Amino acid sequence: MEEIRDDYKFLRIQDAFKALHLHVNLIGVIVELGFSNGSDCSCTLKIVDPWHSGSGLPVKFVARTIRALPRVESVGDIIFLSRVKIVLINRKITALCNETSSSTFALFNGKHGVDFIPYQSSPKFLMREQDKNFLSNLREWMITYKFEDGSCCFTSLKDTKEGECSNLSCLIVHISKVYKDRWYIFVWDGTEMPPCNILVKSERLPLCVEPEMLPTYMLRKFPTFGSVLRILVDRVSEKQAIHCLQPGQHVKLLNLFFQVNMGLWNATFTPSTKMQYTMSRELQAFSPQRMYGEKLSSRWNPIARCISPSHSGITGVAHEDAPFVSLMDILTYHNVTAKFRCVVRFIQVYPRDVRKLRDSHGNIKLLAILEDATARIHASLYAAEGEKFFGCEDESDEEALVKKLNRLLGGEEMEQVPRNPPWVQCCLFSFYKHKMDQWGSRRFRIFDTWINAS
Secondary structure (H helix, E strand, O other): OOOOOEEEEEEEHHHHOOOOEEEEEEEEEEEEEEOOOOOOOOOEEEEEEEEEEEEEEEEEEEEOOHHHHOOOOOOOOOOOOEEEEEEEEOOEEOOOOOOOOOOOOEEEEEOOOOOOOOOOOOOOOOOOOOHHHHHEEEEEEEOOOOOOOOOEEEEHHHHHOOEEEEEEEEEEEEEEEEEEEEEEEEEEEOOOOOOOOEEEOOOOOOOOOOOOOOOOOHOOOOOOOOOOEEEEEEOOOHHHHHOOOOOOOOOEEEEEEEEEEEEEEEEEOOOOOEEEEOOOOHHHHHHHOOOOOOOOOOOOOOOOOOOOOOOOOOOOOOOOOOEOHHHHHHHHOOOOEEEEEEEEEEEEEEEOHHOOOOOOOOOOEEEEEOOOOEEEEEEEEEHHHHHHHHOOOOOOOOHHHHHHHHHHOOOOOOOOOOOOOEEEEEEEEEEEHHHHHHOOOEEEEOOEEEOOOO
């Protein structure tokens, strides 16, 4: 086959697979995007066209600088490629776009009805009048196109396993930048991640994966059921990856690595992590709905949904008729003060020495870290409510207190690891410490709850 030199001719992608070692021109829809780790000036993506809509043709870009690489705004956008060489990389037919060998590219919005101006292009790229027809036809085709790559199986968050890589179809809830090159992507698929054993003896377990819990006004944008996974993105150029991800976007992420730290799930990008195309119809079907129940006239939280796991029966409460709510419901409730009933795990308590459980006035004073699938919070137990909680008949009976705490924490001893705390029901009320800063000083306390006799 002779080398294709006609700059006015685009090769169909199915024919590019037969053009090994030749320079060709291609136009296609981006259906998969790889994330560069910034260690070299290269990145990869996959493209399809109406004549080859299977797994797609890999395209590798090599440039002198990171800035010269394509900065794809959205998977589903369209790319023009000129004088790219068809080569074998890792035994796969690949189009190589090398800045040093006169290859050029141009990126266009993939949405129908948008203008014909590229949002990024190589310096030598020239737009021709006939290119607009190619662009229009691809945009029309995209309206009904559905990308199907049979090689990808997706795992829901409820089925993830520690220490393994999985593909995830999810909704982006929030993105935050912590350090210069460290980002947290918050994703959700409506399912609950498996509860983790507590494997470490820590002075204080963290409430979240990120350095600090997000403020309430941000948390109110989160779904209040199902787990929100934090994806840590390190050493990834902002322009190469994060800029094409937006809250509210439904994405398919391939080859995420799942891990647990301090009893909290998180995921990280790997060198083979990619983002895959999702149809707009799939996005609409996936959109989260905050399912609020009927409002009640009392001060109890009005959100009535059966979303909590069944509890162990270790604890009892005085308000069996109150609806169960999630900890995220509690964190994002619109009133500072309210009462709630929830199913949680006591994953840590302070003080850990029962001899220090009472203050100088003889009152029980305990701080617990409570957890469910949606969040962790601090909750206190104090004075008369503490006496009720432990059912203290003899203040000097420390052995009875220790046994009850061990049942609550899921171990034979408070310091034992690993521990698997049981699910228990409890009632909480929220209050504020400072009238001038009610939300900033909001706290939670356990009340009308007790540990049942074993």
